[in-house]
Amino acid sequence: MAGNTSTSGATVTSRALALLGSFDGEHRRLTLTELAQRAELPLPTTHRLVGELVAWGALSRTSDGEYVVGRRLWDLGLLAPVQTGLREIASPYLHDLYGATLATVHLAVPDGTSVLYVDRLSGHASVPIVSTIGSRLPMHATGVGKVLLAHAPAEVQRAVLSDLPRVTPYTITQPGLLRRQLARTLRDDYATTTEEMSLGGCSIAVPVRRGADVVAALGMVLPSLKDRAKLVGALQVAARGIGRSLG
Numbered sequence: 517m518a519g520n521t522s523t524s525g526a527t528v529t530s531r532a533l534a535l536l537g538s539f540d541g542e543h544r545r546l547t548l549t550e551l552a553q554r555a556e557l558p559l560p561t562t563h564r565l566v567g568e569l570v571a572w573g574a575l576s577r578t579s580d581g582e583y584v585v586g587r588r589l590w591d592l593g594l595l596a597p598v599q600t601g602l603r604e605i606a607s608p609y610l611h612d613l614y615g616a617t618l619a620t621v622h623l624a625v626p627d628g629t630s631v632l633y634v635d636r637l638s639g640h641a642s643v644p645i646v647s648t649i650g651s652r653l654p655m656h657a658t659g660v661g662k663v664l665l666a667h668a669p670a671e672v673q674r675a676v677l678s679d680l681p682r683v684t685p686y687t688i689t690q691p692g693l694l695r696r697q698l699a700r701t702l703r704d705d706y707a708t709t710t711e712e713m714s715l716g717g718c719s720i721a722v723p724v725r726r727g728a729d730v731v732a733a734l735g736m737v738l739p740s741l742k743d744r745a746k747l748v749g750a751l752q753v754a755a756r757g758i759g760r761s762l763g
Contacts, residue, residue: 659719
């Protein structure tokens with residue numbers, strides 16, 4: 517796809533990248549016309565390039581004719597050194613947590629104003645789970661998200677606090693209340709949610725540090741948080757182990 521140029525001077529590569537860049541957290545499914553408009557490309561050019569991207573696996577076409585990001589891009593993303601190293605190092609600790617609790621265990625990293633789930637082990641308990649490996653969920657409605665938001669730069673916090681969509685009836689949508697929760701997260705070194713992302717599911721999460729920097733969050737999803745102290749202790753032991761291994 518690389519090398520050729522159009523009369524406008526744009527390479528085929530830059531046009532293909534513009535199409536891929538049309539997708540974001542608010543635009544996960546796009547029609548061919550929408551792709552052309554967002555990438556600022558002629559429809560015939562879009563049609564040709566999208567066909568090549570679908571054939572390669574960078575995009576997928578849904579049954580209703582829309583396009584979504586393809587699995588192959590996620591597979592490539594997993595090869596990024598930071599994510600690959602983090603997942604490999606954290607994997608035994610996630611398995612230990614899962615073995616001790618049989619809860620769904622998450623490892624997540626910040627991604628703009630969302631959290632990106634880089635690993636997950638599914639628990640035995642019948643709890644609604646929204647996340648999958650590679651999914652992005654709102655920071656304010658997830659345990660791992662609140663941990664990462666509490667340690668996020670001020671501009672990220674401002675952006676999140678300015679837009680708090682309600683996911684369930686229990687999602688925190690009041691900026692003042694969320695700020696107090698973030699302050700408590702910094703004080704206690706863990707965060708919780710109660711049915712804020714999915715009804716019937718609670719979560720608890722702690723930061724993973726490389727030195728003084730919070731680089732990820734480790735969390736669990738359960739039906740309740742009745743054994744909170746025990747859960748926090750297990751998560752913190754695992755998080756410290758991951759942090760030491762990261763160096």
